[in-house]
Amino acid sequence: MTTDETIALFRQYVVPNYGRFPVVLVRGEGSHVWDSDGARYLDLFPGWGCNLLGHCPAPVVEAVQKQVAELIHVPNTWYTEAQGLWAKALSERSFGGQAFFCNSGTEANEAAIKLARLHGSPKHRYKIITFSGGFHGRTLGATTATAQPKYHEGLGPLMAGFVYAPFGDLAAVERLVDDETAAILIEPIQGEGGVNLPPDGFLAGLRRIADERGLLLMFDEVQTGCGRTGEWFAYQHFGVVPDVMTLAKAVCGGVAGGALLTTPEIALSLRPGMHAATFGGNPLAARAGIATLEMIDDQNLLARGKAIGELFKQRLTELSRQCDAVREVRVLGAMIGLELMRDGAPVVKGCLERRLLVNCTHNTVIRLLPALTLTDAEAHEGCDILAEVVKSLPAG
Numbered sequence: 001m002t003t004d005e006t007i008a009l010f011r012q013y014v015v016p017n018y019g020r021f022p023v024v025l026v027r028g029e030g031s032h033v034w035d036s037d038g039a040r041y042l043d044l045f046p047g048w049g050c051n052l053l054g055h056c057p058a059p060v061v062e063a064v065q066k067q068v069a070e071l072i073h074v075p076n077t078w079y080t081e082a083q084g085l086w087a088k089a090l091s092e093r094s095f096g097g098q099a100f101f102c103n104s105g106t107e108a109n110e111a112a113i114k115l116a117r118l119h120g121s122p123k124h125r126y127k128i129i130t131f132s133g134g135f136h137g138r139t140l141g142a143t144t145a146t147a148q149p150k151y152h153e154g155l156g157p158l159m160a161g162f163v164y165a166p167f168g169d170l171a172a173v174e175r176l177v178d179d180e181t182a183a184i185l186i187e188p189i190q191g192e193g194g195v196n197l198p199p200d201g202f203l204a205g206l207r208r209i210a211d212e213r214g215l216l217l218m219f220d221e222v223q224t225g226c227g228r229t230g231e232w233f234a235y236q237h238f239g240v241v242p243d244v245m246t247l248a249k250a251v252c253g254g255v256a257g258g259a260l261l262t263t264p265e266i267a268l269s270l271r272p273g274m275h276a277a278t279f280g281g282n283p284l285a286a287r288a289g290i291a292t293l294e295m296i297d298d299q300n301l302l303a304r305g306k307a308i309g310e311l312f313k314q315r316l317t318e319l320s321r322q323c324d325a326v327r328e329v330r331v332l333g334a335m336i337g338l339e340l341m342r343d344g345a346p347v348v349k350g351c352l353e354r355r356l357l358v359n360c361t362h363n364t365v366i367r368l369l370p371a372l373t374l375t376d377a378e379a380h381e382g383c384d385i386l387a388e389v390v391k392s393l394p395a396g
Ligand SMILES: Cc1ncc(COP(=O)(O)O)c(C=O)c1O
Pocket: 103, 104, 105, 106, 107, 109, 135, 136, 137, 138, 187, 191, 192, 220, 221, 222, 223, 224, 248, 249
């Protein structure tokens, strides 16, 4: 099919709830994708962070190919070796907890919300504190947890029981806690909010408040998790261990999957019958998830994530010195934000014209979530194009 024919199908048959670029992608390999006209693009935002290992990473492809011929799906009324091994692999790389599996980030956060309420229910604790600029997903609970009015418009009444604090403001959190508070839910680094790093001591302060007031500290690591930041999980940079952690995006190396991890004691609150996901932890996702973690180990990709971060930090800081249009560079591993003094949409467009894929979030932040398999040459090529586009922005 031609590009126009495919787009015509969408016009007629697909709900137009996404803004799409007029490009039909047909193939991906590593940090490159190809469109239906054969053009190749360098992808510094592969799969919105899901393709942490690049497009079609061989170990994940092989694991899925093998599994798909053996057993595609069985419900959670049965045991499968794959799900057990996946839970073990995640547990061993994090805080030694247990996993509940689902299929996406918003589902993982819904599970966290329900777990917090169930855990708090004997004491009628149900309120959850979340943070301005945060993002937790699109189901109604996760949308309500997302403290951004633009995502709430027209959806009211929202779910009761969420209160919002400014990101970084410990005193505000202290003020918001009352006898009905069950949990604090936060992204350790805000992704969609613009790659916002927590101020020094902030996460440790939340841990202290949670301990003092008997709350669950829940980290949404949907975007930051599984090696994105150069550690298995972002919390490991800050030495602050959560009670509950949610994962999705990269957790299955590009295959759909999600997970919630928590301690065995807290896990008891999600008692049988109170929550479920039909496809959660299915053998395909589980094998992809295990292959993802093993590939990161085998290819030493956590160290690679740190090196990628250093390279981008250096190149983008250089750009910020040369160019007034840059306000700030924020980097942790392969999670990269370039905040501009102006609208970033023309930068995304200019990069696309030069066959470089980047993202803009919160109007002014160019966000890059490159694959951990990105080579230095590819990183420099991307930085060269991005710098050229940013420098060519008209003044003002
Ligand atoms: C931090 C965070 N939480 C949750 C979500 C929602 O994940 P999903 O789109 O898989 O539901 C996202 C998606 O961007 C995210 O970045």
